[in-house]
Amino acid sequence: MKLELKNKKEYVSIEHNPYEKKGYSRYAKLNSKCPVCKASVCDKDGKIVLLGKWKDKKHGIFVLSDKFDDFKVEYPEQFNYKEKLIVEFICPYCKSSLVLEEQHNCQKCNAPTIMLKVFTRSVIQFCSRTGCKEHKLFLHKDDMWAFMRQIYTDSML
Helix, strand or coil: CCCCCCCHHHEEEECCCCCHHHCCCCCEECCEECCCCCCECECCCCCEEEEEEEHHHEEEEEEECCEECCCCEECCCCCCHHHCCECEEECCCCCCECECCHHHCCCCCCCCEEEEEECCCEEEEEECECCCCCEEEEEEHHHHHHHHHHHHHHHHC
C-alpha cells in the first residue's frame, strides 16, 4: 500500500498531542477507517479492532486504543508480545493488508508501518513491531477543526 499525500503542504505531521501541555486531554480520540474499503475498524466502544498475522502463519484479533499517543493493545491469547514480533495488520472487512511500502518503514526499528484513515482526509501511520512507539498523524488542513474539537470534547470527559 502507498502513502499518498498528494499536496504535502496541506498536511502537518504530528508525533505527539500538541495540546497536552496546555491542560487539554493527553489523548485525542481517532475514529479510524480502512484506507482501502473506507469501513470503520472501530468497535462499539471506539477501540480499533484489526486482524493480525505474525510468524509461523499465526493469526488473531488485536484491539488497539483509539486514542492518539496511547499505546495500549489487547493481544490474542496465543501471541507473545515480549518477543517484539512484527505483525501484519489486516482490515477485518475487506481483508486488505494495511502495511505500507518499504519506503515508509519505521524510523526507529525499520519494521514495516501500518496506515489507517482518520477524520475525513487525514492518515495515521504506526509501527508494526510490538513495543515500538513510533507513530505519526498526518493531519490534513480540512480536518484541523475536527481534531481540535475532538481534543476539547475528550478533555471534558
